[in-house]
Amino acid sequence: MYLWKYWRESRITFAVGMVLVGLLLWAVLKIQVGALMQHAQVSGDDNPREIYLIVFAILTLPLGFFALVFGRFGVGRDLGEGSGSFLFSRPRSRAFFVWSDWGFGMAQQLFLMTAANAVLALAVYRIAPESGPIQLAGGPVSMLTIFLLHCTAGLLLIGLFFGLTYFCSVLARGHGALLALGVVLVYVIAKSVVKYKWPSITLPDLTLTELSLTPEGPPAFADHLGLAIALRGAVALAFPFAAQMVLQQRDIT
Amino acid sequence: MNDLAIETHALHKHYGDIRAVDGLDMNVARGAVYGFLGRNGAGKTTTIRLLAGLASASGGEMRVLGLDPRVDSPAILERTGLVVDKMLLPSMTGNDLVRFNRGFFPRWSDALAAKYAEVLELDMTRKFKKLSTGNRTKLCLLLAMAQGAELMMLDEPTAGMDPVVTDQLLRVMVEDFANEGRTLFLSSHHLSEVERVAEWVGIIDHGKLLLEGRLEDMRTNFRRVRVVGETLPLAESPDIVSANTGEGTTEYVVRADADAFAAQLVSQGATVLDVTPLNLSEIFLEVVGKGKTNVSMEVLA
Numbered sequence: 027m028y029l030w031k032y033w034r035e036s037r038i039t040f041a042v043g044m045v046l047v048g049l050l051l052w053a054v055l056k057i058q059v060g061a062l063m064q065h066a067q068v069s070g071d072d073n074p075r076e077i078y079l080i081v082f083a084i085l086t087l088p089l090g091f092f093a094l095v096f097g098r099f100g101v102g103r104d105l106g107e108g109s110g111s112f113l114f115s116r117p118r119s120r121a122f123f124v125w126s127d128w129g130f131g132m133a134q135q136l137f138l139m140t141a142a143n144a145v146l147a148l149a150v151y152r153i154a155p156e157s158g159p160i161q162l163a164g165g166p167v168s169m170l171t172i173f174l175l176h177c178t179a180g181l182l183l184i185g186l187f188f189g190l191t192y193f194c195s196v197l198a199r200g201h202g203a204l205l206a207l208g209v210v211l212v213y214v215i216a217k218s219v220v221k222y223k224w225p226s227i228t229l230p231d232l233t234l235t236e237l238s239l240t241p242e243g244p245p246a247f248a249d250h251l252g253l254a255i256a257l258r259g260a261v262a263l264a265f266p267f268a269a270q271m272v273l274q275q276r277d278i279t
Numbered sequence: 280m281n282d283l284a285i286e287t288h289a290l291h292k293h294y295g296d297i298r299a300v301d302g303l304d305m306n307v308a309r310g311a312v313y314g315f316l317g318r319n320g321a322g323k324t325t326t327i328r329l330l331a332g333l334a335s336a337s338g339g340e341m342r343v344l345g346l347d348p349r350v351d352s353p354a355i356l357e358r359t360g361l362v363v364d365k366m367l368l369p370s371m372t373g374n375d376l377v378r379f380n381r382g383f384f385p386r387w388s389d390a391l392a393a394k395y396a397e398v399l400e401l402d403m404t405r406k407f408k409k410l411s412t413g414n415r416t417k418l419c420l421l422l423a424m425a426q427g428a429e430l431m432m433l434d435e436p437t438a439g440m441d442p443v444v445t446d447q448l449l450r451v452m453v454e455d456f457a458n459e460g461r462t463l464f465l466s467s468h469h470l471s472e473v474e475r476v477a478e479w480v481g482i483i484d485h486g487k488l489l490l491e492g493r494l495e496d497m498r499t500n501f502r503r504v505r506v507v508g509e510t511l512p513l514a515e516s517p518d519i520v521s522a523n524t525g526e527g528t529t530e531y532v533v534r535a536d537a538d539a540f541a542a543q544l545v546s547q548g549a550t551v552l553d554v555t556p557l558n559l560s561e562i563f564l565e566v567v568g569k570g571k572t573n574v575s576m577e578v579l580a
Binding site for chain 1: 328331333334335352353354355356357361363364366367368369370371375378379380381382383384419
């Protein structure tokens, strides 16, 4: 029943997300694929699958935005609306509410992202069904590997933004999304400032850089990719844990 | 099985320097209708929040249905109907809230929910945020009563309601809930309502329980003793609640043994005009120290 409540709150956003991501996907494929197919015909390159790498990067932006929106639902919203006492007097632990919100929200977004990626991969396959694997610096890599890696990168970004907004919503009640957006902006600005002041120091990107792109030659898998995935996963999970701890310590008013 | 539904011992809740609950000792018997009385800010709501596990105590002990709210809150809430803020999920209708609530409570009854919706004349298709204050409270009570709870803790259940609805609610609460041997714990400062339904009364002020007992015993024992004379020798008794002097008479309020007290005054040369009983409202005012020109216990001593 609790999941039904979350679904009820988030279903419009979910539907809007589906439509917007679909439209964006359609537009990008229409424009980008057309251009690349034209380029392939002119240059004789018959492997346009690299467009998958480019289109995915564009796709992460709306998915990240929706993660910020989804984070507003659940316990933080209820606290903001003054119904926290009602919710937390249902006979469940506070951890139950946090992880139900988080699990269901992540599942919705995972569906959005996987569906978008699958549509993208199918579109690319339809354009060039016979072409071979994507050529990386270390050798040829299957579309499936790239697909899974992209999904992982997307999932980590969504997990980070969603968890951050959820945590901020528990802290700041109705203003969680704004606070989370502020935190993201401050980090992005701080990253630029650090890079400018101390060029030898590079703060990690918010998104996972799964491939190293160089002007010359094919892209390669980024260094320490496994570690980067693990650390980002830990950071993304830290937020719901922090939300749980805050709620367990806090008096509900 | 412990025969107390609620018990607290030296319970404290501090918010910085403010002592919202300050050493509360309270015992609510199973099956009782207990009126928890106090002025605004006396600590009633905070106490209920502590008992429900919505707030954490600064110190002391408490048990609800034999369990500690600090560690067993979900188990307590499964057996307890709670109405504290009267704010449900704003975008849900009454029917949605019934659907939402049903899954949490193993003894939930749709039949009871439908019955109370009819008795209380509630439009279950309207969103909660569109309901009037009275209807919001009714819906909160409907949800609490349909869950088949052993214990109901209600904070100011009739606040904001008109007399007709108040009457409906009190009748439903007593007939369908308390008469079935379940425990009803309701806080209020509407003394006449509490007097109508409660068997037990606890009076809290400044976070302390000043008086606890059977309402019938209070009515029997509390007496106003009116005596001629303003310069009477002060009687020393722990049962004297207040003493007010003026216009040639002195009024004592005693909590027990009024006849013996009157006899003591007579033996000291006083003339007792009358000994009269007090209603709950008068008892409350005397206990919280707001009855007329109250003389403090320290002065009496």
